Amino acid sequence: MDLFGRRTETAALDGLLAQAAGGAGCGLVLWGEPGIGKSALLDYAVDAAAEATVLRCRGTRMEASLAFAALHELLWPVRDRLETLPAPQAAALRSALGMSGEPANRFLIGAAVLSLVAGLARERPALVVVDDAQWVDEETAQCLGFVARRVRTDPVALLVAAHEDPDAGPWEGLASMEIKGLADDDARRLVDAVTPDADESLRRRTVEIATGNPLALRELPTLNRDEVLPGAIPVGPRLRRAFCARADTLKPATRALLLLAAAEERGDRHLVQRAGAGWGVDASAWEEALGSGLLEASGAQLNFRHPLVRAALYDGAPFGERQAAHRALAAGLPSNAVGERAWHLAAAADTADEHVAELLEQTAQGCLQRDAGPTAARALQRAAELSPEPADAARRLAMAARASWGAGNAGAAQRLLTDAERLVGEEPVVRLSSGLRGILEFSHGVVDRAHHYLIGDLAVVDGGRAAVELGAVAVRAAWSAGRTDLQQHALNRLLSLRADDDPDLSPVMPALTSWWACYDETGELAGSPPGGGGDTVGLLGVVPWALLPPTLLVWAWGAEGPLRDVLGLQVATLRRRQDLPALAMVLSQTAVLDLFSGRWHAAAEAADEALRLAEEVGADHVATQCRLALARLAAS
Secondary structure: OOOOOOHHHHHHHHHHHHHHHOOOOEEEEEEOOOOOOHHHHHHHHHHHOOOOEEEEEEOOHHHOOOOOHHHHHHHHHHHHHHHHOOHHHHHHHHHHOOOOOOOOOHHHHHHHHHHHHHHHHHHOOEEEEEEOHHHOOHHHHHHHHHHHOOOOOOOEEEEEEEOOOOOOOOOOOOEEEEOOOOOHHHHHHHHHHHOOOOOHHHHHHHHHHHOOOHHHHHHHHHOOHHHOOOOOOOOOHHHHHHHHHHHOOOOHHHHHHHHHHHHOOOOEHHHHHHHHHHHOOOHHHHHHHHHOOOEEEEOOEEEEOOHHHHHHHHHHOOHHHHHHHHHHHHHOOOOOOHHHHHHHHHHHOOOOOHHHHHHHHHHHHHHHHOOOHHHHHHHHHHHHHOOOOHHHHHHHHHHHHHHHHHOOOHHHHHHHHHHHHHHHOHHHHHHHOOOHHHHHHHHHOOHHHHHHHHHHHOOOOOOHHHHHHHHHHHHHHHHHHOOHHHHHHHHHHHHOOOOOOOOOOHHHHHHHHHHHOOEOOOOOEOOOOOOOOHHHHHHHHHOOHHHOOOHHHHHHOOOHHHHHHHHHHHHHHHHHHOOHHHHHHHHHHHHHHHHHOOOHHHHHHHHHHHHHHHHHHOOHHHHHHHHHHHHHHHHO
């Protein structure tokens, strides 16, 4: 069995099995959070003990209250050995296993199990394995604890897996080992083994969310990410069962508290207290919740022990209970907490609600001002779902597409545009998204088709700036396609545009158009450097990245110094905004400029970073340009 990152744990198990085989019986409790890999380590020990007699049982929530239920599972395969026991012990064990109606004597039952296991061990070493010990019935746990403390001179090993530190209770006195999460490198190896075709973005997000939990690392990459909102943590059925099992043992008021805490993502203890007041959440519920190991408190801050605990408890609750929790939290917020109230009301809504949609749109606008594109896209997508009118839904979907594109999620942007087009058609969505479909096609599709979209959409978008940006990208698309006829056509359209409505762009339009006009109708450079050369380039430092002149053109005119300064400003701005597609494009242009200027080290750094970003966001043309630059550097 291949266990990534478990060399210390498997070495401990090997040592325990060797010790038992040598006649020194011993026990070990493996403990840790659900899904952390305890069962896998038990399986490793069973496989490693090929020469031993293995007795195995697993506790279950359904049988936790049935006396000796787990012992029945453990010993049933060797029930014929009861005949080898002294009569009083055999009678007691038959009673425990439901084979007779005699009264049970716990001491005799413990002694009988000890005699039976020791007898088996005289023939070959014995390994007793107890999984999910937190659900083992008390009678079985007490019996096996009794056995574990009395096999020190027999070739017997007892392995127990449980959620809690066994510092008290039936396993007290046994050695214990806490099983912790995998290191990031081992986590990546596990994801690669489970999902070999996982892309880097999925691999990185899985490792980040799972925090070393092997069950999460195995399950998260297999879930349908298209059904998960950006920022949400998906939880599959196995994880949900694992983490919800412990909460199910708590009293109703405590479970209500945990649900409120799970629905309140900021960990605001005071808000959870206000919301829980009407749910019977009292001091005893808080005490039980904090004592469960699921929830932790530090002053006014609440945290779940693991982010997957929060997600599992939330997803595992019925929808009606989640709705009620969000309404209670919304009611407990102060009047100025518009954004938080919008999210809670949206989570509680199950029909169209324009008021909530408007609140979410306002929240998204604030997120965009803070350069929080993924959160803005999530808010706008939910606002579209709650919009009663198709036109409002389409507008919000188009805005969400722009936000997703800016955050580097081109796939989501394309899906959102398609959803918007189904509602109102192509042309309105072009206007609403400022021609995003052509930009997406240029970065991820066929450049000829991108040119077609971009040129056609020039006449549709609102505002001079949007049209100028589309025209500039259309020139680049034609250049990438090697079509001088399309390039000249795009140049003519670009040079005919005005930007009088844009106070930032209007003053630099003459400089911009003079640079682009240096191409003649064949697509070759013509004439002399425009304007003041470097001074003209310097004027373009305030324009969007898409409007900058071609790097090779500027280099040919000897103005690479000012352009490097402009690109540096663009890189700093785009890093701050985390506009990944644009950052990849500008870094690739920086790499080309440094390459032709003989700045080899700087060119390699820029090309490496741009290639990583381009692969992450799926910008194929930029990635190709970076690979060509790196190949040229390697050949130098």
